[in-house]
Amino acid sequence: MLKKIKVEELVLGMYFAGFDDAAWMNHPFWKNKFLIKNPNELKQARASGIAYCWIDTAKGKDVVAPEEDEDGAPDEPAATAAAAAAPEPATPALDPALVDAQKLCETAKKATQAMFAEVRMGKVLDMERCVSVVEEIANSVLQNPNALVSVVRLKLADEYTYLHSVAVCALMVALGRTLGMDETSCREAGLGGFLHDIGKAFIPHDILNKPGKLTEEEFAIVRKHPELGHKYLSQDTNVPDYARDVCLHHHEKIDGNGYPENLRGATISLYARMAAICDVYDALTSERRYKHAWDPAEAISSMATWTGHFDRAMFLAFVKTLGIYPVGSIVKLESGRSGFVIRQNDKDLTRPVLKVFNYNNDRGVSDTEILDLLATPNADNIVARGGEEWARLSHLDAMQLLSTRALS
């Protein structure tokens, strides 16, 4: 039987069954469930700063029942223990890093909407506000590379224009970090990403949001956005050169077949080469009016086959940043179960940490356990990406799997 107790009540011989806190992503153990045999494990649990945890009393020691007073009423600690043993709350705990990322997404989306509206009205860009939004995005990514990147991917089709700028900004910062750039360069890359599609403010709304395939003429109009954006940014001396460059060249390809200038290889700037990768990844993995979002692992795997499009070394750094199975991907396991990727294992990108889940048509998803494929090499293996689970998982289901701790 699962029982919730204070972390300080843990003793040797208890069967630890998880922390009762959204901080599970940062908890100190490789394993999520185990018999506590080592005093160091107790020390680590207490040093985690997490208040409550779960134990399985069928598999290990229970808490010692406290003595009753003369009224037969339990004393203070027992009352606490009894309350703690109450049924699990209906609403699972949310990971605070992801809650913060959601809030930041919302703020950044509003700022981007306002920016696009001002650009459409012919106003000068509020660079101070852009820099401050990028600053917040960069701080979030540099602190926790996965949270914002994972949350911003789960955008709805009609939020795409605005959250795409936020997503590319976040991905640029994360990639810059992998490439060993200093914080200033990461922020510069982020600003380039944030402004890269500003030229879309000059493209008619009905073309940008057309639900179906674009005609040749419409596509030619959309392809003007890098030059339109560059022209607009060039009117403002406050916009740094590198941001103008990313805006003009993020659709160039390494083999010279991109647009608008057919640049090739290293003649394309570093930030623009980074933007080309981040831009395509976010476009593929986002829900659009004319297509469903791709599974992130599917997108990585497909982009890896596009010869001539991306800077190869940079693409490999991008894969190192997000993983072969980025957070939010769904994998099919050898056992037949499905897993939702919640964390990378840097030592082996082929064995991430998963939430094994079930899909129920009436109730959506329910997660059953956290499975660290690297820590438990014999537990299971990934045999395929995505699969039918990807098609039926809603944004809400994905957000739930992403942001709630596993209960089992």
Ligand SMILES: [Fe+2]
């Ligand atoms: Fe673009």
Ligand SMILES: [Fe+2]
């Ligand atoms: Fe873009």
